[in-house]
Amino acid sequence: MKCLIKECDSYDKNQQWDIVCDNLWKLPLSQSVLMIGVLLGNLFFGSFSDRYGRKALFNFAPIICFTSSFLTSFAPNIYVFTILTAITAACIVGMSQASFIIGRIEFIGNKYRVLCVNLQEIVYSLGTVIPGIGSMADIQRTDQ
Numbered sequence: 574m575k576c577l578i579k580e581c582d583s584y585d586k587n588q589q590w591d592i593v594c595d596n597l598w599k600l601p602l603s604q605s606v607l608m609i610g611v612l613l614g615n616l617f618f619g620s621f622s623d624r625y626g627r628k629a630l631f632n633f634a635p636i637i638c639f640t641s642s643f644l645t646s647f648a649p650n651i652y653v654f655t656i657l658t659a660i661t662a663a664c665i666v667g668m669s670q671a672s673f674i675i676g677r678i679e680f681i682g683n684k685y686r687v688l689c690v691n692l693q694e695i696v697y698s699l700g701t702v703i704p705g706i707g708s709m710a711d712i713q714r715t716d717q
Contacts, residue, residue, distance in 0.1 A: 592651060603655040610659025611666045618667025627671045638664035 592599050622630040641660040648654035681689050 599651050603651060603658070606655045606659050607662050610662040613659075614663025614666040615670060617663065619670060621667070622671045622674075627675055630667065630671050634664045634668050638668070 618630060618634065621633075638661055641657045641664065645654060645657040645661065648657060677690060677693060678686060
């Protein structure tokens, strides 16, 4: 399918990076590469924090995360954008994983560890479900 782009003063990123018509496949590919970055971040930063310590991880990962997310703003094309967002996602998930281990597992004694982790997951699940229930409820609001 051929597309005709009308000449105008400014374009958005979709038009500038030619993500229209026949190139729409690049958008789901970008999301897939981001999720691969999440997977690789879990694998890499998990091993990194076990080998070098979580303090080293928290000294190293934020610098990479800041740099890659800053450079994402200046990405010249979809390919550079995709790689940089995958690197950012890998760093974020690595830091999240390490902070979960430190905050919820290492500081809690063995006796209460399972209870605390399960309670955290229950609260997370409720926080996910409650907005859905609220959107399904037919509640009429009236102004007073």
